[in-house]
Amino acid sequence: MRDIVIGMSDGLTVPFALAAGLTGAISENRLIVTAGFAEIAAGAIAMGLGGYLAARSDAEHYGSELAREEEEVISIPEAEAEEVREIFQQYGITAEECEGVVASLRRRPADWVSFMMRFELGLEAPRRNRAWQSALTIAAAYIIGGLIPLSAYLALDDPQQALRSSTVVTLLALAVFGGIKGRFTGQPLVRSALQTCIIGGLAAAAAFAIARWIA
Numbered sequence: 001m002r003d004i005v006i007g008m009s010d011g012l013t014v015p016f017a018l019a020a021g022l023t024g025a026i027s028e029n030r031l032i033v034t035a036g037f038a039e040i041a042a043g044a045i046a047m048g049l050g051g052y053l054a055a056r057s058d059a060e061h062y063g064s065e066l067a068r069e070e071e072e073v074i075s076i077p078e079a080e081a082e083e084v085r086e087i088f089q090q091y092g093i094t095a096e097e098c099e100g101v102v103a104s105l106r107r108r109p110a111d112w113v114s115f116m117m118r119f120e121l122g123l124e125a126p127r128r129n130r131a132w133q134s135a136l137t138i139a140a141a142y143i144i145g146g147l148i149p150l151s152a153y154l155a156l157d158d159p160q161q162a163l164r165s166s167t168v169v170t171l172l173a174l175a176v177f178g179g180i181k182g183r184f185t186g187q188p189l190v191r192s193a194l195q196t197c198i199i200g201g202l203a204a205a206a207a208f209a210i211a212r213w214i215a
Contacts, residue, residue, distance in 0.1 A: 026137070066117060
């Protein structure tokens, strides 16, 4: 879901802002469509690559911390056992009450390491192929989002009319997407939808105004 949110939000906003800006500067619909497709392609590649590198970085960080914890469980078990006690004491459990858990973890080093990774460091083991899945999901979401504002320019010949239609379609898509995002993130649906619409609208308005001013 996080990858879809990242790709879709940028996909709806950036191509919309670009098309609006170009509409303020030129009157050739074909050029706007060409530039829009070029931006969608470049943006999808850039966003997908960013997602891939971020997921790889998370996996490498997890691997280095895992190796460190495995070494510490063997080399400094008393210090690690004290850290287990401190974790439980945060929940009101005394050191004496958690001795049974500490003793049990000592007999199971692999589980001890997993416990420390999750409750001391707050890290979860990354899924296999996470990097490629993240890259493809973000890129696909960006392409789908980018085609929505560009669809009006594909259907209409007049750039000004296409801009008006694109604005309506894109704001509706932003509202729906914002509401869905709010549903998954626990935010109020209306507030999430309004926030998404305002961000997209401001970006497009700024691009249109700058292009008009320069032209």
